[in-house]
Amino acid sequence: MFTSFHRISAASLLLLATALPSQAETLRWLTQTQSHNAQYPVEMAAIEAIGATGVTVERNEFQVLGLNLADSLRLVGSGAFQLGTTQVGSAAKDDPFLEGIDLIGVSTNMDELKQAVDAYREAFNARLGEKFGVKAVAIWPFGPQVFLCNQPVETLDDLQGLKVRSFTASMSTLLKDLGATPVTLSFPEVYPALQRGVASCGVTSPTSSNTGKWPEVTSHLYPLSVSGSVQAHLVNLEWLNGLSEEQNAAFEASMAEMETGFWALAVETNDVAQSCSTGGDCPDDGLYTSYDMTLVPVSDTDKATVAEVAATKILPEWAARCEAGYPGCTEIWNDTVGKARGLVIE
Known part of the structure; x- marks a missing residue:
């Protein structure tokens, strides 16, 4: 059951923040990551860091709710969820421009892909904000496809x-x-x-x-x-802009740290996983x-x-x-x- 979330004006938010400095926002977080995924600990660390700023995080999984990952962009843009993960190639059904960040055959290793993502990030977010009212606060790959x-x-x-x-x-x-x-x-x-x-x-x-x-x-x-199967954590801009300056800065920092962690996983874990799948050394973890x-x-x-x-x-x-x-x-x-x-x- 979700806690009700009401949008309020910037002036009202400022008034409430002054009167109730501990007032918490609610972040409905929609994710594809499950406990057996390598990304799970990194994501949970970000959720805990955001929670420590006074934001109440309600974590939900696509699989549990029976929602389609390809609908993430619209779910976040509409405000049904304030943050959601998406597979960018699937979300690109709503706008082909988005797929330009990771077109097949353009970036075939993680170093090449990082260059492409960093180069496209500003234009990518400009388009997301203009057309869908969202921002990609973390952009990262699952790894070589x-x-x-x-x-x-x-x-x-x-x-x-x-x-x-x-x-x-x-x-x-x-x-x-x-x-x-x-x-x-x-x-x-x-x-x-x-x-x-x-x-x-x-x-x-x-x-x-x-x-x-x-x-x-x-x-x-x-x-x-x-x-590289680029993923993105999308946040609703109206929600993001409603945070206090301190909460906003802390949120963006937590997302940046999570993105760094996900890139490291994409580089480090896939060799291990491939070895496990093909009869090689496999850690008992x-x-x-x-x-x-x-x-x-x-x-x-x-x-x-x-x-x-x-x-x-x-x-x-x-x-x-x-x-x-x-x-x-x-x-x-x-x-x-x-x-x-x-x-x-x-």
Whole structure:
């Protein structure tokens, strides 16, 4: 049961803050992170830090409430929740410009992705604020997005004719160019889809796949990274602007620290998770499970193929979709992510 939350004017807030300096705000926090996820301790530390400033945090999970992660942007923008996590590629169904932060084939390792995110952050938040009334207070990746299949796959050529889980428009463009059929599935839908043959392969990070038990229903892991699956913690701007100056500063600091922690996890944990999934060393920490998947070596030819498809198909296709609703967005991308990654959309 949620505590009622009433919006009040800035003048009224100032009056209340003067009369009742300990008056607490309520933050309805909607998350996809669960206790078995590597991100859970980092997120809980941020929640505790925010709570210490007098903000009452009510934490909820998409899975428990039966809500769709792809609706996070609208749930936060409407004020139904004051803060929510989102998979940016999925949220981009509401605005293609958002996907420009992590287009398939543009940033294929964490260093490249960090450059792209930092370059796009200001423009990304300007668009979010203008169109949706929200701000991304933490932007971070799950980690390298790789292929897990329930049948032998040695190269990208082997994806031809297979149904492969996709969760962004640009990923679907890549899969179609490779001769595969993209199947749009949310993360909880992938395990049963792989189990029942609705999909032959899925794309996600080694950490997410291991904790999500995908190795139970797949046999081959091809660690060719095509993106970083950028996530964002979105906050309702009306709520954020209603905080006191001290609470606002503390909130932003807590979010920045959480973002740093999530980036560290993306870099550090995926190698461990991949080792666990493919019969290698696996720590007995209760987080990961040992499996015996076949680890397929990545070829330079396939890396070049992804880069070529990105340059010749994904970038022009995305630009056309983006310009249709946001004229001038191609120039913005070229001046930000494009400049950081050495790419230009003509």
